[in-house]
Amino acid sequence: MADTKEKGFDDVFAVNPDENNIIATLSDPQTHCAVTIESSRNGMILFTANSFTKDHMNFVRTDGIGYPHEGVAMEPMILPKPGREKDFSEMTIKKDQPVSYAIKYHLNF
Numbered sequence: 001m002a003d004t005k006e007k008g009f010d011d012v013f014a015v016n017p018d019e020n021n022i023i024a025t026l027s028d029p030q031t032h033c034a035v036t037i038e039s040s041r042n043g044m045i046l047f048t049a050n051s052f053t054k055d056h057m058n059f060v061r062t063d064g065i066g067y068p069h070e071g072v073a074m075e076p077m078i079l080p081k082p083g084r085e086k087d088f089s090e091m092t093i094k095k096d097q098p099v100s101y102a103i104k105y106h107l108n109f
Contacts, residue, residue: 008048008069014079015044024074027108035074038104043079048072076103 015023017040024044027034037044049071081087093099 008050034108036106039076041076
C-alpha cells in the first residue's frame, strides 16, 4: 500500500493476465460475493474511495453520509514498457489502425 494521506489504496499495480486473461479477483469471505476482472492489459489501478465524506457523497442507504473506503475501484490499464527510455509504443494508437480492447467484470453473488 502506498503511503497516502487518506490511509487507503490509490496505487498502480503491474499484473500478468493468466491463460483466461484473469488479472484480479476481489472477494468478501463473509458473503462470498466476488468480482473477477478479465483483461489482456498489464496494469491495474486500485482505488479505495479514500476521500468519501458526508460532504462529498449522496448515498440513499446512509442518508447521504459517505465514509472513507466505502467503495473500491479496480481499473485495468496498459503500462509503458520498463527501461531507461520511455517506451509508450503499446499505448500508442496509430492513424487508420483499428484497435479493440475488452474488459470484463464477472460478478458472483
